[in-house]
Amino acid sequence: MxxxxxxxxxxxxxxxxxxxxxxxxxxxxxxxxxxxxxxxxPPRLFEKFLVGRDCREVPDMVARICGICPVAYQMSAVHAIESILEIDPGPWVRAMRRLLYCGEWIESHSLHIHLLAAPDFLGFGSAPEMAKVHPAEVRRGLRLQAAGNEIIRVLGGRSVHPVGVCIGGFHHAPAPEAMRELLARLRGVLPDAEELVDWCARLGAGGAQRRLTCLALRHPAEYPMNEGRLTTGDGLDFGSSEFDRHIEEFQVPHSTALHALLHGEPYLVGPLARLNLNRDHLPVAVRQVMDSAGVRLPSHDMFHSMSARAVEILYALHEAIRLLETYEPAQRSAAEYRPRAGIGYSATEAPRGVLWHRYEIDADGRIVDARIVPPTSQNQACIEADLxxxxxxxxxxxxxxxxxxxxxxxxxxxxxxxxxxxxxxxxxxxxx
Amino acid sequence: MRVIGVGSPFGADRIGWDVVAELSRWDELPAGMILSCCARPDRELIESLAEPGLLILIDAMHSGRSSGTVCCFTAAEVISGEDLISTHSFGIKSALRLAEALGSLKAEVWICGIEIVLETAWRGGDHYTAPVPRDSLNCLGIIKEIKKILMDFMREHGYPEGPGLVSSQ
Structure with missing residues (x-):
């Protein structure tokens, strides 16, 4: 003993x-x-910064919350505010927002898999050490990340803290030539993404097995990014305006950040939760690669998150290609609107999971109150239980x-x- | 000659960006000097390291020297030395090591570090103070010193010294 x-x-x-x-x-x-x-x-500070600002400033301000997932903050913000202003941006904006989100998933997941997490799974102390033994894999990660960054750059004006998003849509519609070049580039990295699914399936397993309560958006017709209702694997289903009725944020003695519990229990948000709850919305081409690699769902092994991210990169590439193949520039890239007082909510799927925003604005369109619940905060209790x-x-x-x-x-x-x-x-x- | 300010929008960590912004207003900006910024030592920086030619990186530094001190290091010195350069957890040293491991460190890289004061200096991590006011960059002679360093590099490498271009991200 x-x-x-x-x-x-x-x-x-x-x-x-x-x-x-x-x-x-x-x-x-x-x-x-x-x-x-x-x-x-840090988002707590941003919530206070936003108070008193014109709601049109919010997309650019919240993009500064995170250097890796600025699009997620922009998407949750514009959807929440548009729900107050009763804006319907239309199918073109909807498709371009989905394309933009694809870019963020691709770059964020690629960064995480190759430079942050893979060294742990392969027994290296750092990414540079791993690169000496696995240079091709690291180069693959950089190529994929660059492809994701390029989507954000084309639609957002720049790849870091993009500025192309506005309330109602986008400041401009990309030229068809730029989108054709982007399409060619994304097609070029599809083999990298397929190979990545197989590689991650061999890497990521052996985590603690325990029942995970997964929370993710669920859309009736598509893999969720910007729209849908919040669901769990055991039948709970609610809209973003009901977030507070189901999820309790609270202070813990050992942290200045709020923890969150779903009906008193830790819960998981993020790629594995999304995939567990939405695998039926994956296209056949993605499912075939998954099956071939041996990715089995649902999974309650947290180390399968590596595979989940790889599958989502592949999915996001297919989705981006699909959206680009039919691209035509819009005559008007943003819907018009008038200020209106009210309270709005939105949850979208950041690379790390559900990102919930709530805004109250006055009749002049100024922010009266803002609340942001990021995925990392929601996962804290789950991480502690997993640890x-x-x-x-x-x-x-x-x-x-x-x-x-x-x-x-x-x-x-x-x-x-x-x-x-x-x-x-x-x-x-x-x-x- | 490429000059890249490395940093983030947070506190003193933005000093690399602010220096490049000040340099972009330089009336005598040489023709052969191309200015840009990158957000931390990221993928774009790794791609920049793969391009042959002289590359100067300007970044915040924490090494125990006096605040405002400007020091230049070669890539080899940074790779082999202690992690004195950069306040970034995945710092310039990591980016250089990664590029070297991939066989894509093609640029002649010099790192121009500017000493900043950290509120708390934790080993292996970062914690930032308030931003260094733009005015103080000139008051402390930081911009003047960096201009001199850059001009010396240009002369040594035979770059033209007429009016130049400015690019930034």
């Missing part, structure tokens, strides 16, 4: 500006006595270095904003 140890692991985590976090873990008498993931989310299960499954008697490595892998696998720092766990151990 392994000797029982009392271990206190404090991980004063440094993260990138999209979020800062730390991990506190105390093992006493062979059991986890304390475990707390602390994440500090506890994973560490206990693997054995708490393992050396601290192995516990730390496993904890990092589990956390990064969720692609939280704090993963922007590729190696953020700075470990100190106190033996009690």
């Amino acid at each position: 392994a000797e029982e140890r009392d271990i206190r692991i404090n991980v004063p985590v440094l993260a990138r500006v999209e979020g800062e976090g730390s991990l506190h873990l105390r093992i006493q008498g062979g059991r986890i006595a304390e475990l707390g993931l602390r994440i500090f989310e 506890r299960a994973s560490l206990e499954d693997q054995g708490l008697e393992r050396p601290e270095s192995e516990l730390r490595a496993l904890a990092e892998k589990v956390i990064r696998n969720y692609d939280p904003c704090i993963s922007c720092a590729t190696h953020f766990l700075d470990l100190t151990v106190d033996r009690l």
Whole structure:
């Protein structure tokens, strides 16, 4: 029998500006006595910045919340505000917003798989170390990420913090020639995406098996991005305006960020949750690649998130190609509207999961109140539960270095904003 | 000669962008100097490293030197040295190492670091102070010093010195 140890692991985590976090873990008498993931989310400040601003400024302002998923913040914001202003942007805008979101999923997921998470799965300390042994795979990731960035650049004006989105639509319609070039580029990386599904299916498995409560948007006819109702695997179904009736945000002592529970329980948002709940909306071409790679759904192994991201990259490429094949520039790229007072809600599917916005505006179109619930905040309780299960499954008697490595892998696998720092766990151990 | 300001919109981390913005207003901006910015050491920076030619990266630095100190390092010095350059967790060092591992470090890279004061300096991470006011870049002589460094590079490498182009992202 392994000797029982009392271990206190404090991980004063440094993260990138999209979020800062730390991990506190105390093992006493062979059991986890304390475990707390602390994440500090900057969007709270943005909510206050928005108050008093003209609602037309919101898309550009919220894009600054995250350098990796600015489109998600723009999409949730414009849909919520348009619901107040009773705007119907029409099918052209709807299609282009979907295309824009495809770009963000492709670039964000590619970055996460190849540069942030894969080193954990392959046993490397960093992406540069992995690149020495797997240069082709890293180059593939950069190609895919570049393709996603290019979609955002064409529609958003630039790939980082895009500025092309406005209330009612887009500031301009891309020229057909630019869209034809984009289409050719996306077709060119389709083989990369197909290969990636197979590669990730061989990489990502072996996480703690436990029942996951998945929450994702569900649309009657398509894989969800901008529209749909919030659903769970066990039949819960509600609109974004009912978010507060089902999801409770609350403060925990060990974190300045709010946690969220769905009817009192941790829940999962993100690619694995989306795929578990919406796999029937994948086109045949994507399902065939999945089946061939051995991706089986639904899955309650969190390490299958790698495969889920790869499948979503492939799906987003197919969807973007489909939208581009029939592209024609609109005569009017944005719907007209008049200011109107009211309260609006929207949930869209950010790369990391459900991103919920609520806005109240006055009759002049100024923001009276704003609330933003990002996916990382919603996943915090799930990450803590996963950490506890994973560490206990693997054995708490393992050396601290192995516990730390496993904890990092589990956390990064969720692609939280704090993963922007590729190696953020700075470990100190106190033996009690 | 390409000059790229590396940074983010947050606090003192934007100093690389602000320096490039100041340089873009330079009346005597040389013809052979192309200015741009990138958001942190990202994919676009890695692509820039793959293009042959002289490439100067301007970034915030935390090394314990006096605030406002400007230091230049070669890519080799940054790759082999401690992570003194850049406040980014996936910093310039990581980008250089990644490009080197991929065999795509084709540019002659120099890193021009500007020392900033961190409110809290955590090992391996980052924590930013308030932005460095634009005015102080000139008051502290930072812009003047960087202009001199850039002109020296241009002369040494035989680049033209007439009016130039400005590009930025």
